[in-house]
Amino acid sequence: MFRRLSTVAVATLATTSLALATTTPADAASIASTTSESDTTYTVVAKNFDDNVAATITLRNALGSYAVTVRTETDEDGKLTYTFAPPSAGKYVVRFSADGETAKKTIKVGTAYGTKITIDADDTSDKTTTISGTAAAGSTILLKVYDPSGHRDAVKRVAVASDGTWTTTFHKATDEGEYDVTATYVATDLHYGVKTYTDSFDRD
Incomplete structure (x- = not known):
């Protein structure tokens, strides 16, 4: 005598790939503004740092032949402001660092x-x-x-x-x-x- 086998349904689960969007938090350190006066003096403002903490500002040109480091503190609003007069044309990077946060700005002077x-x-x-x-x-x-x-x-x-x-x-x-x-x-x-x-x- 033949025994009837019961049929078992196997469900196949579809695997869905989830893409995780990477965004920069709104309160992360960033550049607030950059202004210049006749391409001779530049002022860069960085924001969203902790208030009144030790900070470092560095200015370098692309070729590494010019570098300035400034030790300072963030203000009561968590901002850092740096004004500089480039010694010559070139590509300069201003970097603001405080309490583990960093913001930077590249400025091109001349052609x-x-x-x-x-x-x-x-x-x-x-x-x-x-x-x-x-x-x-x-x-x-x-x-x-x-x-x-x-x-x-x-x-x-x-x-x-x-x-x-x-x-x-x-x-x-x-x-x-x-x-x-x-x-x-x-x-x-x-x-x-x-x-x-x-x-x-x-x-x-």
């Missing part, structure tokens, strides 16, 4: 150079080599040369001619090996550079 710097460093068999290239006409670039051990051997400002070319001579390749050359724009009141360009040459 970035739109021309890349090219470097052509000749290999040499003695201590002297010629380094040349192209850059924005009429600008000034800062060259740095590092020896095979990574020590900086020279720093030199080089003027770029009206046709966009530049050239200089390096006289300190005393050790054999590979020398690295870096170039950046020197900022003016109107223009700044944001990148470092590199090349190398061998001393046989």
